[in-house]
Each structure stands twice: as structure tokens, then as C-alpha cells.
Amino acid sequence: MRIPQPYLLFLGDVTDPLAAKTAKGILHWRPQNCSGQFRLTPETVSLGLPDLSLEEAKQQGAETLVIGTANAGGMIPQAWLATLQEALELGYNIASGMHQRLSSFPAINHAANIRQCCLYDVRHVDQPLAIGTGIPRPGKRLLTVGTDCSVGKMYTSLALEAEMNRQGLKTRFCATGQTGILISGKGISVDAVVADFISGAAEAISPAFTDHDWDVIEGQGSVLNPAFAGVSLGLLHGSQPDALVLCHEVGRQHVRHVPHMNIPSIEATLQANLVAARLTNPAACFVGIALNTAAMTEAEAMTLCQQWEQDYQLPVTDPIRFGVASIVEKLHSI
């Protein structure tokens, strides 16, 4: 799956800034791929991009209308269908991270067929996959892992990609979740594949390469989260990472979706991932810890990072506050 860019970011009639997280992520990490925003009402959240009509953005070269919002049920509002259909009639592709498929609407499907436009339902996986082989393949790979879900693995991965390129390591981000796929325009939602194909999907997401230095693979879940560990383990085995970065949210008490279970310790998480990773890459090692320190002051966060650098003998940073240069410096020797 490769979504044509640049994008016109569609914000619908969403007024909750949190609901526009996907569009914000795309703009933050790939501003060069965003032609503008398209809002249905003046009250709709703004990203600060130029407000363009479908026609204006098309004239400026936009290729794909991206639904940049999320809602609890993952349903596409009926009120948006006329706009989506109009976009298809103008020749746009449409990409969506919603649970409900674009192709589930006959009128949308029909319009896409007529104009030979593509519908990208990035939360779903329709392409044929093979089972994992475990065979080592050329190219160096870094995988982000976590003490839990939603601790900053995607942000850290994208920050690493940017900093690695800045430090002269030619690096590509490999998306494994819907927001990452919309940001980078490609990838596979590994938690949406049939269970037999998890590690095979990871092998497909980052195939053999010799034309650049590193792939940074976006991690998912945690091998110690009992709801999602299967996804995380298959991703770990299929990624065959040379380098691992541990992501952690400071202050989180309980495993997400599992309120009776405490967050595992850093030591236990490092150990569990290292043991599992070495099944397919005996050279796997940790190169850093990325913290989300939003719950602390910046001074407290700095102290914590310094202390943990001593404790774990690894670069420790908050990617948002302090960047990830210290982690990337460690990669030059791998």
C-alpha cells in the first residue's frame, strides 16, 4: 500500500482538538506533504494550514483526501458522504483510519470505480501476506518497544528517523499502525492482520534493503501487556531488530485496558524484549530509553533522565523535550 501524496487534510465538522490528532501528526511529521486543510464549518478545529476547497487543493496538486479525525466508534459520519463522493468525482483518492470501511458505502465505492481512484482503509489489511520465515535479511533495523501501549512509540520512531537522517544515517520510517501509515503513506496495521501472519507482516513492512542505512520500525503494544502481547512478539520476531529503543510513560500506574495489572518494571521489560528479539537476531541490543515525562516539570525530567542513564547504562531522553540525538549517537557504532 502506497498512498499518493500530497494530501488535503479533511477535518469534517470536528470541534474537539483531540479528535484531530491524526491530522496533527501528519502535519507535524510531513508538512511538505500537506497541501492544506478542508473544513466543513467555521467552528471545525483548525491546524493553521490554508483552508482550501476541494477544487483549489486539486489545482495545487493534492492527490489524496485524508480523513484526519478519529471518533470512539470509528464510524464515518453520514454527513460527510456527499463531500467524499465529490472528492472522488474530482479525482482524489481517499485515505481513512476509521474502523468502518470507505468501501462499505456503495456510493463511495461506485464513485471510486468510475474515476479509478483508490480507497485506502489503513486500519484494515487486505493484501495477501506470507507467514514469517525468520530468515535474516540485509539492512539494519531499529524497533521501538514499550512498557505498555500508547507510551510514545510512534512519536519516538518518527523522531529517530528525523534525527538519524540529520546525523547522516539514511533512514526510513516503517509504519505498523494507522496513524503512522497515513503519515508515511505506506505500511501495514499489524494488529489488524490474521494472527498467523503477524511476523510475516513485519517481514513485509521492512523487507531486505541495501540502498539506505536503517529502517526504523514503529512498535505496537508490549510483550508484557496481556491483551496485545501476541502482536508485539510477532512484530519483534519479524522485525529482527539490531537495535531496540524502550518507550515508557513516567507515572503510568496500570497497564492500559488491564486496570488490575501494574506497569512492568524497566528491567523486566528490557529483559523480556531482549530474550524474545534474540530468537531471530542474536545481536539485538538496546540503544536507549525514550520517556514521556509530561507528568513532571522539565527540571524533574532532566534529573530523572540523568539518573536512569546511570542506572541502565543507556542514553535516556524525553524525545519531545530533549530530542533523541543521544540515542542516535549510539547507532553509529552498530
Added chain:
Amino acid sequence: MRIPQPYLLFLGDVTDPLAAKTAKGILHWRPQNCSGQFRLTPETVSLGLPDLSLEEAKQQGAETLVIGTANAGGMIPQAWLATLQEALELGYNIASGMHQRLSSFPAINHAANIRQCCLYDVRHVDQPLAIGTGIPRPGKRLLTVGTDCSVGKMYTSLALEAEMNRQGLKTRFCATGQTGILISGKGISVDAVVADFISGAAEAISPAFTDHDWDVIEGQGSVLNPAFAGVSLGLLHGSQPDALVLCHEVGRQHVRHVPHMNIPSIEATLQANLVAARLTNPAACFVGIALNTAAMTEAEAMTLCQQWEQDYQLPVTDPIRFGVASIVEKLHSI
């Protein structure tokens, strides 16, 4: 999913005895649920059951026609469609472990709708699932795990169910693969669920219970097989086993589908499963090792079992040659 029994076992026109493995498994473990066999030609493999026509078996109470054969591609032969349609017209349900769905044939689908019969494509999972909760639930559970795929986990699980009931422990077999589902008439193919729902599926396969003593859950794959470990880990977390039995094929050199990787050691497999299982059930422990010793003489097998009993301080047996009584005796104290 609960498949109405008794079954009429359909053998089609299959002449290779190995291709009738599923039907043989059903007959071996649930003879009381098999009305007879239905063969299209005199050359077709026989199970030694009475040959019944569709009408005869229906008169004797058969509820479901089970496709008891397998082939490499998992496709339903065109030559069988007329028979399947006739069965539906007589009021049979149909169950199949083939990859190709029964419902993918419009004529089959139509006939099933008219007679309100059910089509059970047990290799596919269509029911809605929830993500795993990791919450402990009432009832004691045993899970079979392995050094690899296809080392006898289903056979061992069914042998344990039978022996546990014989020793007075009220026990139910919980199927997680297509043959096990056809044998027991219920279950979920865990390797066919969407990756996010592996542990949730395991929780659904063996929900809370207080009306019997044990559930024996059929294991899948191996946490140390890089192609399928995600499935195995999610199943382990969702099963929350109190007791684990390790299955191993003596003499297998390489991980199945992964020819460059040696079979892991018994010690490593015990350790990896125990560490993972204790995330959701800190009391998890191994209660035995079940060997497939087909590659040895019976005397060699007996010597090996005795030696390993010393080495691992666990009951060690070949379920086919020596039964599983020694393992079940250990369960009375759990």
C-alpha cells in the same frame, strides 16, 4: 460456534489415507458422535464405519455433514458441490475445515438459506471478539504447549481430557484449531483471528466456569517458533493456565517452516512458557511432558521417558504408547 451432532463423515473421493486425517480424528475421539461415513466411490478411503447414504444417515439422526478430508490448497472440489447441495436440501448443516469457505459458493449459500441450515467454516472466525482483559476467572485450566508446531498438542489434550474424566476430574476439551473444533463441535481457530484479539479469543474459548473441574485447552504453535509465536503467546496469556504440559517430537531437528533454526531445548521451552504464563497466572506450573516417540522403538522410548523424568522431575510419557495417567495423577493436588 456449536456444531450440531451426530455427524455424517464425508470422505468425498479421497484415496490417500493421510488426507482423511480429520475424519479419523473425529472417529477416534468422538465415535459416539459419528452416525456413519459417506463415500462417493468404492475406491475412497474407508474409516470402517457403516457406509450410509445422505437419506439413511438423516433417518438415523445425523445433523451435520462434516468434510473430513484435507488437501494442500484447502479448496473444496467442484465435483462435491452437487452432494453438498443435496445434503442441505435434506436439512443437513455442513462443517468444513477447508480454507475455501462453503459460503463462497452461491448455490451452497442459497440452499443453506432456504432450509435454514448452517455452514460452519471452522478455519475462519466470523464471530465478534473482545480484546483480552487478563482478569483471573473461576475454573482450573490446563494448556498444552510445544517445542514447535505439529508435535502432538491436540492429541495430548484429548488424551488428557479422556484420562482426567476417567480419574474423576470433570474435564472439557477446548479446541483452538480446525480439527479440534470439528472433533468437539465448538471452539475458535485462534490462528485465524485478527491479531488484536488473540488473547481475547482464548478467554472466550474457556470462559469462567464452576460446573466442572478442568478445561484442557489445545495449544497452538510455540512461543519459540518465529513464524507463529504471536499466536502461542496470546493463547498462553488468555488461557491463564494453572497447569502446562509440554509436547515434543523426539528427533525433530529443525523448527517447522524455519529450516535454518534448530528446535529449542526442553529447558529453554519450559522456561519461556513459564515466564510468559506467569504474567496472567503467577501459579502456572508444568505438570508433565508428552513425547511423540514414533522415531524410536518402544523400549528406547520407555528408557527415554524414565531418564527425562529424572532430568526434569516431571511425569514424562508418550500419550500414544503409554497413555497420560502419570500426568493426570499430578493434577489431583492442584
